[in-house]
Amino acid sequence: MLTVKLNNGVEMPFIGLGVFRLDENGEVEKAVASAIKNGYRMIDTAYMYHNEAGVARGIQMSGVPRSEMFITSKIGNDQQGYESAKEAFYQTLKDLKTDYLDLYLIHWPLGKKTLETWKAMEELYEEGLIRAIGVSNFQIYHLKFLFSNCRIVPAVNQVEFHPFHWPAELYDFCREKGIQLAAWSPLMIGKAVKIPEIKKIARVYQKTPAQIILRWIHQKRVVIIPKSSSTNRIIENVSIFGFVLENEDMTKIEALNKNESLVDGRDRIIYLLEMLWKLKFNKTIYRLLFSAIYSRFTFGLKSKRA
Template identity: 55%
Template structure:
């Protein structure tokens, strides 16, 4: 991957950009509109939102006003936990689609593996996919056993699994499982929610002449993990994309891997309460 618009090919042949803009906790209206527009002007072609974020309307408006052709932009949204189940997921998708103002979504994900519900939710996603309303379907925050459940129960393997992933939570067993099953791993909170006070990252930032955020994003990309760092500042959005002009050495990749503590800043997918 040498360019901001380089893509990975998902297991159904759809191309998904390696780097995107996440908009979690970005306010609907002016804030999200200006963030998405700044990203698209910088050259991003991948925007990740969700029903939970309450900013799908602004994301859709920014896409329409950006001047970038719709077919060039990869848009992801997600069904929230309280909407899971077969019929309610179909209704939630329709509501998301209307808020975004888009005919077709590029990727739709189950946001969390809600016990007793996610298999029915997956059936709804399969229907949306087969009916042509979404180009690819996947999951978020699924562990290996959740993925196995879905694969045992259906004929469509999730195209993407979006999970918390960063140098303190490297998710290596999950990454290996996803690779073996042609599921693209995607990292949310790649920048550890700003908890970047790690001496090795300082050292590597100095060595490569890059920011600590850029070091982490590059580490993601070289691990073949799609990544969606969030920012609302245009200069930071641009900076996060300046990761295609250098490469981390194999030794430095392994040193970052060795930072793993299985530390989560978000909820545990096997034990969450929302």
């Protein structure tokens, strides 16, 4: 498996299986075991996906030793803060049945609270419990805010990255600062394979549209974590290392950018309603609501439109 060296020397696979929306009851473990059988060595999960225990079962089912795997998880918004970040981390270790994480990310920026979270993560890293620490959904101004208040520069920033939304400025900034970008929703939750220009390029290379998109992201040296519940598509998505896109085709795909995010207001409202239901209106919900509103209006969640 091809890897990239992070700013602390840790090798991170260029491709992993994303497991968002893979159900805890069977679906996620089957996908994880199938991915590992077909050569994947990285799994991207999060506390918010409610499937870390299923990921652990999938890894166990595969028979591949923990030491050969690269496991990423993310700290949820309602887990942020110094003490709660540490508690959350140990719970994640327990759910994933492991005694360390390869990469732990802050899932979303959350104002000043993020600094407390980061401090806890720096300490866990220094204790040797996490091999690399990073962030997700951080824009340049979030990163600058973090830099002026942290000791350790994030190793990774995981952001929305696909043909209709690839943040050129952030891409340059992260490369300059030695922060590895990772692409979430690289296939636009499946919609990207229908883009006519991508289909046209796919015909020329005799590859699938998904392979063209994933290869484009790979050639931009960005880590990819496509999600799939189907073994055929899991294999299709990892079969991108035997061909090279010409510069002209790279440019054509880059030109599709519209800065059009998949995360719109409707998604966040649905997410909040789901959480309300799950949490049965206890006080956590007020913290959650507050943090969502705070991050939306004070710190910003969407990238600036060009």
